[in-house]
Amino acid sequence: MSKKTAYLLGILITIIIGTLLYCYLCDSCYCCPPDNVTETSTETNIVVPEPEMESVTKNGLSLSDANGDFNIKINDNFNFKTSNFSILDPLSENVSSEVMRLKDYLAANPLKTIDITGYYKSDETNDSAFPNLGIARANAVKNYLVSQGISAKQINTLGKLNDSIIPDDTNTLFGPLEFGMLTAESDATDEALEAACEAIRKNPIVLYFNTGQAQINLTAEQRKKIAVISHCVDKLGLKIQAIGHTDNTGSAATNMRLGQERADFAKGYLVRNGILGTNIETSSEGPNSPIADNSTKDGQAKNRRTVITIN
Incomplete structure (x- = not known):
């Protein structure tokens, strides 16, 4: 072998050995991928779960x-x-x-x-x-x-x-x-209900509202009283009374009419809310039963009221 050939062969072997060492020592190179690495697609399929649909409740009688x-x-x-x-x-x-x-x-x-x-x-x-x-x-x-x-x-x-x-x-x-x-063991009267009905008589529902008001907004306590009143009517055969009151401003005839309108308005509200109209009686006291001094604005406002009770 000539010196020139041996020289060229040495250069080639050096290049091959250098390349192999570079691939082995360089972690980021992909010329010699490790055995435990497999090629994967860069595309990924994202599965979006469908929203759970709640079943409609259908209760039979x-x-x-x-x-x-x-x-x-x-x-x-x-x-x-x-x-x-x-x-x-x-x-x-x-x-x-x-x-x-x-x-x-x-x-x-x-x-x-x-x-x-x-x-x-x-x-x-x-x-x-x-x-x-x-x-x-x-x-x-x-x-x-x-x-x-x-x-x-x-x-x-x-x-x-x-x-x-x-x-x-x-x-x-x-x-x-x-x-x-x-x-039931007997048709005896419910004493607890009778006591609840008597409590309504002593502490009835009192509504204060303007004549042109289109809605009555009851408090939580007044709503509870409505439920009690409904039971009193159903179980004991009692009647609901809606009584309209006014202050003493204006004529007696006008105030009696105004009191009746307030009582009828309250009855209409109760009927719209599921109280049978046949169980409701309305009347007007006009200015005849004040609960406050009519000489003051505050007293007049308290006298303009509708009382809901039972008899």
């Missing part, structure tokens, strides 16, 4: 007598819009026919009573006169049953918070109610 042979179990029920207590029309024929069976059964068993518990959600707006929409809904169903001939004395109304009920996409709640049946 269910009512049975544990101490008798009466039973109702159907898919239909009384339905309501969210934040509302009016029963949606049309009512199912199945519900109507079962109500007739219930009417006959309760008439034949006067010691039987039914509990109607209305459900409501915490995110609903309660514009009713009752403490919550559950009681208002139960009261609406009670009124329907009474209209079909069932005695109000055999119906109890309650309300219960239930955030698990889900409306449909039209904000309809299907059967937000629970029904139960009880058997």
Whole structure:
């Protein structure tokens, strides 16, 4: 081998050895990838989970007598819009026919009573006169049953918070109610209810509002009293009295008319909130029963009032 050939061969071997050493010692080089590294695509598929859809709650009408042979179990029920207590029309024929069976059964068993518990959600707006929409809904169903001939004395109304009920996409709640049946040992008067009714007589609801006012805004305490008054009417056969009062400004005739208008306005409010109009009596005291001094503006304002009580 000539010296020139040996020289060129040495240069080639040096280049090869240098390249191998460079690849081995350089971590960021890809000429000699490690055995445990595999090529991957730079594209990644991102999977976006679909939102979970809540199932609409549909409660059928269910009512049975544990101490008798009466039973109702159907898919239909009384339905309501969210934040509302009016029963949606049309009512199912199945519900109507079962109500007739219930009417006959309760008439034949006067010691039987039914509990109607209305459900409501915490995110609903309660514009009713009752403490919550559950009681208002139960009261609406009670009124329907009474209209079909069932005695109000055999119906109890309650309300219960239930955030698990889900409306449909039209904000309809299907059967937000629970029904139960009880058997009383006797038809003795409820002493606790009588005491509650007497408390209303001693401390009635007093409303102060202007003649042109279109809405009555009850306090939480007044809403509780409305629920008690409703039970007094249903169970004891009492009547609601709405009595209008005025100050002594103007003529006696004008004030008597104004007092009556205030009483009628209060009655209209109660009727719109599910109290049967046949259970409400209105009257006017005009300026004849002041509770404050009419010589002051503050006293006159206190005398312009409507009192809601029971007799």
